[in-house]
Amino acid sequence: MSTTTTSTTTKTTLANPNLHGHGRMRLDGTDKQFGDWRDDLARDGYAVVKGAIPRERAMKYADQMYSWLESFNLGYDRNDPSTVHKDKLPVINEKGMCLAYGLSHEDFVWGVRSEPGVVGAFEKVYDDEDLIVSFDAINFQFPNRTDLPPNKPWPHQDQDPTKHGFRCMQGLVNLLPNGPDDGGLIVCKGAHLLSEQFHHDNADEERIPAWTPEWFGFTDRGMKWLADHGCEWTKLTAEPGDLLVWDSRTPHYNLSPKRDQPRFAIYTCFMPVADATQEDLRRKKDAFDRRVGTTHWPNARHTGSNVAQRDGKPDPHNRDRPVNDPKLSERAFKLTGIPYIKDDSATIAQTTVVA
Incomplete structure (x- = not known):
């Protein structure tokens, strides 16, 4: 496979927004x-899409993730479990999240986002091919870590509790x-269908502080409410290449x-471009140009930074580019949202893949 970079002038118009959403699956x-x-998704609030990426290709992506960790030359060796230590790795928090270093835009991350079986699952739910994708975090979780604080449960939903119904x-x-x-x-199986009732019944409870209204943390009282209403917690299992999806109302x-097997995952979230404003798309373009991440919301309401903090100071190994x-590809470039920006005079540098 060879690569070439082309410069194209793109006439950017949005599809008729009235066409978006009519065929969208109801998850209520x-x-x-x-x-x-x-x-499964409609009933339980989550589903496993088996084989969204062929296993062999998924394992290749995992190999690239291992190589990325080793590329910092801090002493981590995938074949030596004793080298799994925060001093020998880029900054990864106790929940396995890696958020900086331009990682959200590494070629293997975009490869996963661009996989037809991944994009196609979201096209099915939204009944829409004009989608944009989040520049979300990557997860590296290793077993038996004692060099990080324990990963305590933080049950939450990634949706503003004042905004009901399926949104993401x-x-x-x-x-x-x-x-x-x-x-x-x-x-938490089935809890998405009780979300509106839950927030009505618990409206007087003081909320756990959050940096965005699109996050709600469940307290002990909230967890008891869920249990009292028959909601059970389920650990999902998966094979390499499986796509796990869930309603953003699902706790x-x-x-x-716990054993010897690491967990590697790439978070992927898509939404119809019609659900994003032109301001959202310009902010998203800025995030792409600077190779920084976003939250799971593809409209890039919040953008991140490539400045990881190590021991309270900027990591000397920080990277501002992948x-x-x-x-x-042309399809993947559309997922950035850039071609949908209404600026006929804009000349956009696009990198394409030539088979």
Whole structure:
């Protein structure tokens, strides 16, 4: 495969926004049967899309993630578990999240985002091909870590409790074998359908402080309410290449691995471009140009930084660009949102892949 960079002038117009949303799947309880994983998603608030990426290709992505960790030359060696230590790795928090270093735009991350089976799952839910994607975090979780604070449960939903109904489907692509004791996503089955009732019944409770209104943390009282209403927590298992998806109203958090198997995952979330404003798209373009991350919301309401903090100071190993800048296909470039910006005079540098 060879690569080439081309400069193209793109006439940017939005599709008729009135066409978006009419075919969108309802996730508030519906009698419609799809005959696939969407039935699980509607009923339970989550689903596993098996084989969204072929296993062999998923394992290759995992290999690239290992190579990225080793590229810092801090002493980490994938073949030596004793080198799993914060001093030998880029900054990764106790929940496995890595948020800086231009990682959200490494070529292998964009490769995962661009996989037809991943994009296609979101196209099915939204009944829409004009999607944009988040520049979200990457997860590296290793077992038996004592060099980091314990990963305490932080059950939450990633949706403003004052905004009801289905608004966003979140997702992550699992890239290593992930069994019951290998860490990973734990979800509260069926709680998305009780979200509006929950927030009505608990409106007087003081909220856990959050940096964005699009996050709600469940207290002990909230957890008891869920249990009293028959909601059970389920640890999802997955094979390399499986896509895990969940309604943003579904309470969830992650667990650390207990045995010897690491957990590698890339968070992926898409939404119709019609749900983003022109201001959102320009902010998203700025994030892409600076190779910084966003939250799971693809409209880039919040953007991140490539300045990781190590021991309270900027990490001397910080990077402001990816090691391998992405070479985007035309389809992947649309996912950045840039071609949908209404600026006929804009000349956009686009990198394409030539097979």
